[in-house]
Amino acid sequence: MISLRVTLFLVILLTSLNLSESLTRFIHGRRFYHDEKQIRLFKIKNNITDLYYDQELDHFNEAESRTWKQRYWVNDEFFERESGPVFLMIGGEGEENPIWMKKGNWVVLAQKYNALLVMLEHRFYGKSRPTEDMSTDNLKYLSSEQGLADLATFRQFIHTSFNLTNSNKWISFGGSYPGSLSAWFRLKYPHLVHAAVSSSAPMLALVNFTDYLVVVNNSLYLYSPSCPRFIAQAMSQIEGLMMTPGGRSTLEKLFRTCDSIDSDLDVANFYSAVIGNFEEAVQYNKDNRLSRNTTITIDLLCDTMDQGSIGDPLTRYATVNDIFLEEYGQKCLDISYKKFIDEMKSVSWESSASEGGRQWTYQTCVEFGFYQSTDSPKHPFGQNIPADFYINQCKDIFGSEYDLNLLQRAVRDTNTNYGGYTYEGSRVVFVNGEIDPWHALGFTGQPPNSNTETIFIKGTAHCADLYPSSQKDPASLTQARNRIDELIGQWLTQ
Template sequence: MKCISGYIILLISYVYFANALPFFFHGRPRGGMLGSPKVSKLSSLKIDPKDEQWYTQKLDHFNPADSRTWQQRYFVNDKYFKTNGPIFLMIGGEGSADPIWMVEGQWIKYAEEHQALCVMLEHRFYGKSHPTEDLSVSNLQYLSSEQALADLATFHQYIVEKHMLSNKNRWISIGGSYPGSLSAWFRLKYPHLVYGALAASAPMWGLVDFQDYLVVVRDSLSSYSEKCNGAINEAINVIQDMVKSQTGRDTLKKVFRLCDAIETQDDVDNFFEAVAGNFEGVVQYNNDNRAFEGALGTNITIKVVCDTMLDSTLPDPFSRIVKVNDILMAVYNQSCLDAGYQSMISQLSKTSWNDSASEGGRQWTYQTCVEFGFFQSSNSTMQPFGNNFPASFFVKQCADIFGATFSADLLTNGIAFTNSYYGGEMFQGSRVLFINGAIDPWHALSFTSSPPNNNSFIFMSTTAHCADMYPDSDSDPQELTDARKKISSTIGEWLQ
């Protein structure tokens, strides 16, 4: 999920992943849902990827008879740390832990204000933290939010001993998107270890059919212009007619520069999801002040795509939706749009750490298929993207990628366990601050008012996914500036 979950891919990986899965896949941008912040020219801090450190971690925390271990990656910044200061724990998510977070982002400002030690732990099975020799289904059984929380618990004790900390050093967990969920859940399940938790853009309960995702996308586009949704819907209707004939499919392959021909109904459905994904990704990360492969794509916003959809110099909505696709393909240097269903299944079925799916696509798909669902379906009629990718389409992918046992029943049971284990909408953790923005579709699965158990919340009307976590910008809305002040003051209250 990467604010957990971002759109970023390191330039060194650019060529390697250029023809892999789309940049925005099932609500997760390549690299994870939490993107990397821009590097400030004024930053006085320096960090080198070589500063990565390694912790010997248990493979299975819930089987005492299993003594297997592996090396988990983490980073430390003690620049501002003072005796008896707090420990800020940045939780890694469904992507590589980027060391730039150790010198940039709001948590570094909070660390300076509160004299904190900053540590960041990479999530098992993502980035360089490889617990097993490959990503086979038998090994992915060790990939779960429960195991990740237990990783945090043992890592906590390791850091306490290594840095000779005491009970006076209160821990604050920090996370955005899926790691935001983990932050709240860490406070819930290990309240003796973490004193307070920041949970930005954190989905707090699982469900199979996350149809409200596209409803929020519609609402967010409407915040700029309702005509934008109308133009999208007109274009989708044209495409819907075109896929009914071979001539139309051939034209779509050409103008959208598809890697593969549209042949099966699965190809049709996957293509429609990819077209919708062009808008989903822009909305999810609208104006969020983070890097898009360096400086690329930072100006691709709701305004840009809606202005394109309403551009009268282009003959019709169909040509305009093609132009949106062209813009995004140019930004991410894609030679063709990989929207073929079998191509997707084939890529996500590969189990080697050297395959492109190991960037996180296979792992996150697995977690959604067994723990969370979160499937951004087209089931709602209150959105402009048609109805070609229902929740059942995503459930089918689980079985096609991981095997027939990964059925609708398995998923339903897994989600039921997740919601029972963490509380879902009846979350009972305490001293958690939930931060969300109305533009972000993921806010529909979080607490935006009156959280249970007297927890706190911030809900902004103009911001998108994890916006509060990134560095300041001159263009930040006042409510975002005010939110960051409230976050820091809340931390201060916790530390009194």
């Protein structure tokens, strides 16, 4: 029989009428979705105020005197001014969520250790807009190094504003890219931040991130060994249908595409979109997120793929796509490569690209790579998206000079600057989840040095340790949070 969860989604698919236009929501391993209405109501209810700090535009050019307004938040309800620490939550590649000022494991820790909570939004994301638009010329001011320098000057601003002393030790927190920033902040500015919690942080930049889909496969297999097998069968059916105009027409109807599949780039974009459904579900599986709860999990997708009563594997794969369209209120699946490029080329802060897609794509092109290609044979998703597909996007969006040679140099420089797997910072805990594909670029076993520690959490996904606790949390997650608590207690005495 079809599980209750699958049945529920099929009923919703047949009855829902309120669907919005299609949008790109999952780009280069990052979800870009912000529930503005829910956040606004939460801020009003909890008296959370947006604050702004006059930040330097370019920290590395003394001749550049321009400044801009960088957004931040403060919660001092637990703070003991004489000796309480300062907990800094680092913003990342999207609009920052002020709900973090009241929820999350760091709030629990702040209450225990009488900490001041501050959170800084990353430049070029959310309302932190250093320039009049996101033109390529302006995006040269977007980098992890500029972001770290922002943290340094902001730290000094808070230190002065609150009349703090050396007794008020700083500990940084961050998850995903901000998790990397948290570790790098401790590395580059050890006199400003006493210790760091680095969750789900990719610590090695590389062009072709083949292991991402390998971990997706392994995570699906942990729940259901048959799930990847049915995905492979569906992908084989899709590949066969892609060979003929009639087959493509069938796929357009099955997957409710917004446009016809006209070019080879549309084909690759189609594969990227439908594979992205599984990537997104695995990466954020049961993450206790703060602003938008969803029932889309590995369980649901694999239950769907395993239900023969729905139809053949291709039909089940299309049902997975329907589930995602419904969840995000989308009328259709946008697979047009031209539309995607046009969307990402928009430089206006009023465009959909400003939600983070254009900015994060730029950072992948000039610093990190991280391209989740299908080049590894150790997954069920076919071999249809080479790393070149994403590198060519860099050229199509930002200009011909953003090519493989530039990216290879950028990745080399990033690893040289921060150390990659030879990280030399101290008093840092690296936390990763077994299910999270990003753990493949992090520290999960042997710590990088004797002054750091790793925590590898069985059965959890991206940044699970940072979210509020739940009665459904596995024991491994509770143990991880307890160990982070112990480490903070130790650090504050050192």
